[in-house]
Amino acid sequence: MSAVLRLLLHRLGISLIVLIGVSMLIFSIARIIPGDPARIALGPNATVEQITKLRGEMNLDAPLPVQYGFFLADISRGDLGTSLYTNRPVTQDIAQFLPATLELVFLAGAIMVAVGLPLGILAARYRGRWPDHFVRVLALLTVSAPGFVWAVILMLLFAFYLPLFPIAGRLSDIYEIERTTGFLTIDTLLAGNFAAFKDAVHHLILPAVALSLSGIGQAARLTRANMVETYDKPYIEMAQAYGFHPSRIARSYAFKPSLIPSLTIIGLDFAVMLGNAFLVEAVFAWPGLSRYGVAVILRKDLNAIMGTVLVIAVTFLIVNIIVDLLIAFLNPRIRYSTRGTS
Amino acid sequence: MIRTLRILAGNPLSLLGLLLVCLITLAAILAPWIAPFPTHNGAVVDFLNNNRPPSAQNWMGTDLVGRDIFSRILFAYQISLTLGVVVLAIATPIGTIIGLLAGYLGGWTEMILMRIVDVFLSIPPLVLAIAMMGVLEPTLTNAMLAVTAMWWPWYARLVYSIARGEREEGYVLAAEVIGAGATHIAFREILPNCLPAIITKMTLDMGFVIIIASSLSFLGLGVQPPTADLGSMVAEGARYLPDSWWLTIFPGLAILIAVFGFNLLGDGLRDVLGEDE
Amino acid sequence: MSILDIKNLNLAFKTLTGQVDVLHGIDLNIAAGEKVALVGESGSGKSVTARVVLGLLQETRSARINGSVVFDGQDINAMPARKRAALRGTKMSMIFQDPTSSLNPMFTVGNQFTEVLRRRDHKLSKMASHDRATKLLEEVAIPDPARVLGSYAFQLSGGMNQRVMIAMALANRPKLLLADEPGTALDVSVQAQTVSLMRDLVEENGTSVLFISHNLGVVREFADRVYVIYRGRIVEDGPTAALFANPLHAYTRALMSAVPRITGAGLPEVPEVSDDFLAARVSHTEAS
Numbered sequence: 001m002s003a004v005l006r007l008l009l010h011r012l013g014i015s016l017i018v019l020i021g022v023s024m025l026i027f028s029i030a031r032i033i034p035g036d037p038a039r040i041a042l043g044p045n046a047t048v049e050q051i052t053k054l055r056g057e058m059n060l061d062a063p064l065p066v067q068y069g070f071f072l073a074d075i076s077r078g079d080l081g082t083s084l085y086t087n088r089p090v091t092q093d094i095a096q097f098l099p100a101t102l103e104l105v106f107l108a109g110a111i112m113v114a115v116g117l118p119l120g121i122l123a124a125r126y127r128g129r130w131p132d133h134f135v136r137v138l139a140l141l142t143v144s145a146p147g148f149v150w151a152v153i154l155m156l157l158f159a160f161y162l163p164l165f166p167i168a169g170r171l172s173d174i175y176e177i178e179r180t181t182g183f184l185t186i187d188t189l190l191a192g193n194f195a196a197f198k199d200a201v202h203h204l205i206l207p208a209v210a211l212s213l214s215g216i217g218q219a220a221r222l223t224r225a226n227m228v229e230t231y232d233k234p235y236i237e238m239a240q241a242y243g244f245h246p247s248r249i250a251r252s253y254a255f256k257p258s259l260i261p262s263l264t265i266i267g268l269d270f271a272v273m274l275g276n277a278f279l280v281e282a283v284f285a286w287p288g289l290s291r292y293g294v295a296v297i298l299r300k301d302l303n304a305i306m307g308t309v310l311v312i313a314v315t316f317l318i319v320n321i322i323v324d325l326l327i328a329f330l331n332p333r334i335r336y337s338t339r340g341t342s
Numbered sequence: 343m344i345r346t347l348r349i350l351a352g353n354p355l356s357l358l359g360l361l362l363v364c365l366i367t368l369a370a371i372l373a374p375w376i377a378p379f380p381t382h383n384g385a386v387v388d389f390l391n392n393n394r395p396p397s398a399q400n401w402m403g404t405d406l407v408g409r410d411i412f413s414r415i416l417f418a419y420q421i422s423l424t425l426g427v428v429v430l431a432i433a434t435p436i437g438t439i440i441g442l443l444a445g446y447l448g449g450w451t452e453m454i455l456m457r458i459v460d461v462f463l464s465i466p467p468l469v470l471a472i473a474m475m476g477v478l479e480p481t482l483t484n485a486m487l488a489v490t491a492m493w494w495p496w497y498a499r500l501v502y503s504i505a506r507g508e509r510e511e512g513y514v515l516a517a518e519v520i521g522a523g524a525t526h527i528a529f530r531e532i533l534p535n536c537l538p539a540i541i542t543k544m545t546l547d548m549g550f551v552i553i554i555a556s557s558l559s560f561l562g563l564g565v566q567p568p569t570a571d572l573g574s575m576v577a578e579g580a581r582y583l584p585d586s587w588w589l590t591i592f593p594g595l596a597i598l599i600a601v602f603g604f605n606l607l608g609d610g611l612r613d614v615l616g617e618d619e
Numbered sequence: 620m621s622i623l624d625i626k627n628l629n630l631a632f633k634t635l636t637g638q639v640d641v642l643h644g645i646d647l648n649i650a651a652g653e654k655v656a657l658v659g660e661s662g663s664g665k666s667v668t669a670r671v672v673l674g675l676l677q678e679t680r681s682a683r684i685n686g687s688v689v690f691d692g693q694d695i696n697a698m699p700a701r702k703r704a705a706l707r708g709t710k711m712s713m714i715f716q717d718p719t720s721s722l723n724p725m726f727t728v729g730n731q732f733t734e735v736l737r738r739r740d741h742k743l744s745k746m747a748s749h750d751r752a753t754k755l756l757e758e759v760a761i762p763d764p765a766r767v768l769g770s771y772a773f774q775l776s777g778g779m780n781q782r783v784m785i786a787m788a789l790a791n792r793p794k795l796l797l798a799d800e801p802g803t804a805l806d807v808s809v810q811a812q813t814v815s816l817m818r819d820l821v822e823e824n825g826t827s828v829l830f831i832s833h834n835l836g837v838v839r840e841f842a843d844r845v846y847v848i849y850r851g852r853i854v855e856d857g858p859t860a861a862l863f864a865n866p867l868h869a870y871t872r873a874l875m876s877a878v879p880r881i882t883g884a885g886l887p888e889v890p891e892v893s894d895d896f897l898a899a900r901v902s903h904t905e906a907s
Contacts, residue, residue, distance in 0.1 A: 018457070021458065145597055146560070149576065152576060153591070156583060161584070234721040235724070244734065272467070272468070275468030297563065300476070309465060316465070317464055336771065
């Protein structure tokens with residue numbers, strides 16, 4: 001068995017344990033509410049009969065461990081219950097709203113990597129000099145405001161004062177696109193409608209930038225810190241002793257070994273973005289999972305709340321497994337750790 | 343301590359951070375006395391002066407019911423800082439003790455505690471807090487509770503990673519050889535080595551707690567009106583962009599400046615105390 | 620004629636608390652094809668001397684350097700950084716203490732070889748570089764060059780990496796080779812083997828060597844001439860045989876009588892510090 005495959009199985013095993021833990025945590029949160037979940041769900045005008053009926057449907061009269069068992073059995077079948085808000089299966093609601101959020105988060109993640117890592121490299125290459133100080137202040141500034149503040153500032157500057165980008169939504173009303181994947185950038189291309197694709201990207205940019213800003217700061221600082229550590233390694237002095245160009249040393253010899261510890265944290269930043277998407281989506285009226293989440297939370301729609309949190313946790317676990325595999329693939333030490341034992 | 347302060351003061355950025363933190367703390371404490379309109383923290387209505395742009399009388403303009411935004415920002419700082427201090431005062435000791443136990447004792451204790459920590463860390467912090475606020479009533483106390491519940495695992499992980507390293511160090515072995523108890527070793531020998539990292543993280547986290555708390559109230563899940571809160575002020579004003587820009591921009595900048603201050607200070611502390619991320 | 624001529628080299632580092640003087644007027648000379656050793660304890664300034672010659676410390680902003688370091692007719696201290704960098708890896712190169720950690724863990728040996736060879740021939744193709752690297756590895760008695768070129772440093776033994784380092788250092792046929800305690804991280808027999816291999820190769824190519832070491836046994840085997848350095852000053856110098864036969868300076872004597880530690884790979888420990896160690900420099904003439 002190859003090292004990478006073994007790592008994958010190991011990570012899947014750990015993720016499963018964590019996932020069971022997450023389900024317990026979500027279940028406990030749902031059950032710590034003071035008051036009767038059925039009454040909360042039905043609102044103040046519900047009759048006693050209605051409440052008793054719903055309590056029966058939700059198995060609320062069974063002991064807690066039994067209730068958890070039902071919950072676990074349901075989610076393992078892919079059944080997250082019915083949303084009391086939309087009266088539809090929660091899975092169906094999530095399937096509708098998740099792609100919009102993922103599209104936003106993926107683009108924001110890409111911007112974070114594409115801008116944050118080069119800034120970090122620049123700071124490390126010129127450490128102690130002005131580019132380093134500049135990146136440091138920039139990074140500290142970007143992580144110093146929540147996503148919604150950046151969203152409001154960007155919207156004011158680049159949608160109102162300089163009308164470069166649309167103010168809200170995912171797509172202009174003039175385009176009718178069949179939702180195959182839910183990712184509009186993909187769906188528009190599938191439909192062969194290039195104008196709609198451009199319009200979808202145009203809508204994506206401002207929210208994605210707002211979402212990525214704090215991540216850019218984090219990624220830049222982290223890359224710089226790891227690279228400065230790498231610069232003390234003997235192989236960097238060796239590269240210098242051979243007269244390699246300092247930029248080449250920075251981009252290749254110092255950056256590549258530093259990328260591996262950075263990647264783990266970049267995976268964590270992805271989690272932070274999933275949370276921050278709640279804030280940015282609210283400002284840009286982005287029809288994603290977060291708006292759904294806030295709507296169901298305000299209505300105390302328990303099934304939908306639990307389902308939303310669970311789906312976000314799963315998404316995050318999947319991203320982390322991908323990051324771990326990427327690290328294994330990038331790091332020759334792991335890639336070749338089982339030479340000859342296959 | 344004195345030495346740390348002196349080195350901090352030598353770095354202009356850290357000094358700026360220290361000044362911002364002191365200024366904001368003072369402004370929050372003295373808000374009832376220095377705010378131009380001390381009554382505007384609550385349910386005051388002045389429709390004659392509502393939705394006014396910044397002027398000599400209202401430096402940052404007035405909100406939709408005529409309250410002075412500058413005064414409300416000063417009071418909102420009280421809420422933000424109180425929340426930050428309370429959350430960290432509870433989350434830090436809990437996380438530290440759990441991290442110490444897992445890191446020093448090892449074995450099953452380590453296995454179980456760190457898996458629990460993993461579970462908490464595998465849900466985006468804001469999402470967890472939002473979910474908790476979803477089932478709890480939106481009040482300041484509950485917001486503190488929700489943020490604390492998602493914060494302690496980060497300290498557990500930080501202290502754990504240091505404690506696990508220290509477990510193998512000579513001085514710990516020496517203490518074990520002379521028969522010191524586990525509690526003594528964990529708290530008297532290992533804990534002091536974690537303190538610089540904890541202090542740095544607490545400074546940086548003051549900023550992040552302010553961000554998370556303002557995010558909760560931005561979504562309507564935190565402190566409720568009419569109490570002044572930076573997050574809900576931005577949320578209220580966002581609907582009136584771009585015309586009434588002062589409704590959102592000033593509270594937004596207020597968050598930015600406060601958090602920036604804590605970040606500059608924390609970053610400087612990290613340099614002085616030599617702690618990495 | 621001399622390939623390296625250091626005159627009155629002073630080096631200091633600026634720190635937060637003030638200036639720390641490291642070298643106090645070093646004079647050192649290496650003739651073409653000559654193997655010269657610089658011997659001293661750790662912290663004596665021998666490693667920084669090599670880094671000044673290589674032009675690395677000139678790029679460090681905290682370093683204050685004075686004096687002349689004439690390499691191949693040009694003063695390294697006086698030339699612009701770009702010209703210094705052009706000399707590195709082509710006309711002079713260096714071998715480091717720990718071969719395994721001096722090779723980048725993210726690149727194969729072959730990859731790093733190509734980079735080194737391209738220092739001299741920018742347009743060298745991958746194929747040509749592979750062929751050239753194979754020949755160079757054969758020169759250092761590596762039995763299976765193709766496998767080594769495809770491997771990462773952590774997959775090879777320390778002795779193997781040391782040979783790779785020697786082959787790389789001599790790949791572009793430099794005029795001067797700086798060797799900073801080569802192989803100290805390896806065990807004694809491997810170290811001895813690689814040092815004698817290095818001696819054969821530099822003699823064959825007529826490369827001048829500045830060999831930095833604290834191991835007197837190795838120095839005696841390797842060097843034509845020896846400089847002894849103590850606290851940033853040359854205290855004694857002369858032909859190897861003469862210096863070992865008749866050490867005149869108090870510090871040199873102390874260094875020679877110090878018993879190597881059993882655990883520390885032959886690291887001598889000078890037990891006590893004496894005022895005599897600060898006595899004036901002694902030079903052996905060729906005749907003595």
